[in-house]
Amino acid sequence: MAKILAVDDSASMRGMVALTLRTAGYDVSEAENGQLALDSAAASRFDLVLADVNMPVMDGISMVRELRTRPEYKGVPILMLTTESNTDKKMEGKAAGATGWLVKPFDPEQLLATVRRVLG
C-alpha cells in the first residue's frame, strides 16, 4: 500500500484529497503546512507527496526545495496542487524540484487518475 502525504492548509481541500485516496486504498497522512510536512516526511518515508503552493508558515515551494535535499526523497514524486492562474508557480515548483502538478479545481476522479499515473 503506497504511502501518500497530503499537504494543504485548507482543511476542506486536504479532507477531500485524503478521503479520496484512502477510499482508493492508499495510506494517507496529512499536514497543514510545509514545515509540518517536512517533519512527517522525516518520520516516515512517503511514496508520493501532494502539496498546496500557498500555505502559511512554510509554502509548498520551499517545502519541495528542502525535501529534495534529503537523499531519501530523491526521485520521489512530489506534485504541486496549483491553480491555472499560476503558470509561473508551476515552473517555480518545478525548479524547486517538484515532479509535476495537479491543477485546481480537480475532482476525486482526476486526482485518482493522476496519482495512479505517478505511482504506476
Next chain:
Amino acid sequence: MSTISVAQFHKVFFEESLEGLDAMEAALLALDEGGDAELVHSIFRAAHSIKGGAATFGFPEMAAFTHEAESLLDQVRDGRRSIDKTIVELMLRTVDCLRGMFDRAQAGQPLADADSENLKQQLAAAVGHDVPAATVKAAAKPAASNGWIIQFRPHAGMLAGGNDPLRLLRELAALGQLVVEAQLDRVPTLDALDPTECHLGWRIELTGAVSRDAIAAVFEWVEDECDLSIEPRVAVAPPSAPVVEAVAAPAGAGVTAGVTRNTTSSNDAGSVRVGIDKIDSLIDLVGELVITQAMLDQFREEFDPARLSMLQEGLAHLARHTRTLQESVMGIRMLPIGSVFNRFPRLVRDLSQKLGKQVKLEMVGEHTELDKTVLEKIGDPLVHLVRNAIDHGLEMPEKRRAAGKSDVGTLRLEAFHRGGSIVVEIVDDGAGLNREAIIAKALQKGLIKSGDDISDEAVGDLIFQPGFSTAAVTTDLSGRGVGMDVVRRNVVDLGGNVAIKSRAGMGTTFTITLPLTLAIIDGLSAAVGDECYIVPLVSIVESIQLPADAVRSVTGGGELFRFRGEYLPIVRLHQQFGCANARQNIEDGLVIVVEADGSQVGLYVDELIGQQQAVVKSLEANYRRVEGISGATILADGSVALIIDIAGLIRLQGRRKAA
C-alpha cells in the same frame, strides 16, 4: 470508479473561508495603516484558498469572482502595482461581497448577483483586462497522424525530480504501439557517472491514430527538463479514425458535475470548534470519575463503618470532579469575544471616514471567553453602541481641538471577568451626554413631567426609553429605527444589563454585564401548590409579605399593591399556570417583586424554598413553547421545575391589562 461527493466538505470549506475572510479584512485594515509584505501575502493566500476551494467544491461563480481579486492581489504581491487606498477599498468590498456569496451558498441560493458581477468587472478593469463573456474554447483540431517519431532526451536532473522516463514511456505505450531505441552515446564511464542523473536518450516510434496533444500531455511536466521533438512519421490528412485522448484528464477540465448543494444547507444546528486541550482535559476528568466510581463501588456489597472516612473521601472526590466536569463542559461552549470585536476595526474605519471624524480604536481583552449563544447575540447591541459612540459621542476634530483635546478621539472596547459575569465596556472620550438636550427631548416626548432635580443617573436612563433619540439630525448611521431601548432589551434577554456613565466633556462609558453562560442560571425556587418554580435571581428586586389590606382590587379583575411609592400589579402564579393546592390568601404567601424591561410586578407564591443554580433545559425542544416560561430544570430530587420568563410574564400582563 469511486463516487466521493465533494458536498460533504462544504461545511468545512465555508467555515475556513469565512475565517479566511476575517483574516483578509484584518490584514487589509492593517495595510491601510501601512503594512508589510507579509500582510499582502496573507491576503493573497486567503483569496487564493477560497478560489481553489470554490472551484473544487462546485461554486464556479465564486471561483470566477475571486479569480479577479486574486489577479489584482498577485500584481500587488509581485510589485507590479503598489497598494493604495483604492485597492484596499476594492478588496474590502470584495470581502463583503464574498461573505454575501457564502451566505447565499449556505442557503442554497444562486451565488452571483448584480453587485458581485459589477464588482467583478471593476476588479477586472483594475487588473487591466476584460472578463471574457463566456470562455468558449475553440475546439482545437488536433494534428494527427498514423504515427509519430519522438526524440526524447531528458536533462540530467529529471530523475531526481521524480519524473522517471520509464513511467513516461509506459504512458506512451498506452497510446499505441511503440518501437523504442535507446541512445547510450552520452552515458559516461561508471566512475564518472552520477547515478542519480540521466544521460540516456530515446528515439521512439509510436504507431496509432494518436493526436499530438495526447503525446504532449504525457510530457507536460517535463517540457523544460528535456529536449523533445514530436514529428509525424508520415504526414497525412486529418484522420477519420477517432482520436485517442490522453489518459490523464487535461488541465482545467470542467468542474464536478452533479454536486447537490442543498444537502448541506437548511440543517445548520450550529457547531463549535473545540480546542484539543479542552477535549483532553474532559477525558482526564472522566478518567478521574471512573476511578472514583470504582472506589465507591467497593461499598456496594458491604459497608464497613471502619471505612467511613474512605467513603467520605470518595464522595468529596466525586463532588469536586463533577463540578470541574461541569465547568469544563461549559467551557466547550465558550468562545473568545475577539470574534465579535474583529468586525469593529472595519466598522470604525468606514464610519469615521464617512463622518470626517478621527477615531483611534483600542481593543482590550479579546481573549475573554463568552458562551457561544451570548456571543452570537451580543454583536448587534455592541455594533449599535459603537456606532452611537462615533456618531453622537466623539466630536469633530475642530470641536475637540477647541475643547483642548487631541484631534483623534479614542474609542475603547474592553472585555473582562468580574465575579461570575463578563463585562464589556464601550468607552469614548467624547463630549459626554448632553444633559440639557436629553431633558428637553424627554419633556417633549412626555417621558418626564419636569426637568428639575433629575439625577445624572436618571438622565442616562432616559436614553434607554423606547423611542428616544437626541440626534439633531438623524444620520443614516444611527437613524435606523433601532434605539437604545432595543439595545437594552437585547442585553436583558441575555440575562444581562446595560449601564451608562457620562461626564460632560470627558466622555461616556457604556457597561454591559453578561452572564458567563446561558446554560446555567442562578435562581430562587418557590413553591406554588404542588409545583416548584424558579425565578431568575437577576430579575428579583425584593420579596415581601403583604397584609391582606395592602392589596387593592381594581375593576377588570386585577390586583395592585403599593411598593416604593408605586402601584404594582400582582401576578398569582397558581392562577397564571393553573396549579392545584396553592395558597389563596395574600397574607399566607409571599410576593416576589421582579423587574424586566423597566416594569415591575409582584409574583404571588406560597413560599420560598431557596436559592440554587439551575441547569436550563429547553422546553421548546422537549415539549413546546409556553408563554411566561423560559425553560425547565431538574431538581435535586429528580422532579422538574419550570423557570419563569419574567419579561415574557410582564408582557403577558401588559396585554391582559390592555385587553
Next chain:
Amino acid sequence: MGSKGKGGAVAAGAACVGMPADFRIADVMDMHRQLRDALNLSPVVLDGTTVDRVDTTALQLLVAYQRDAQKRGHQVSWVGVSVPLYDAASQLGLAQTLALPAKPSA
C-alpha cells in the same frame, strides 16, 4: 550461487553481484559502489532475480557497468532477472544492450 542462469554456464569462482528489491534512485548509490568494485573482477554474474521495483537510474547504471566491463574484456553474465526488471529494460529499449536472459514466466 553457482546455479545456472539462462545467460549461460557460470564459471566456477565467479563473483556474484546481487541487487536490492527496491532498486531505485534513492538506493542507487550503494549499487554504484558495488558495481565499481566489481569492475576489478572477472568473471562476474549479476543476480537480478530479487528486484521488485526498478527505475531508469538502475538500468542506466547497469548499462554503464556492462559497457565498462566489456571494454576491459571482462566476462559478465546473468544468473537471472525478475519480471519487473525485464519489463522495465524492454520498455526502455535496453533489454538487448544489457543482454538480459529471456523473460521468466511470472
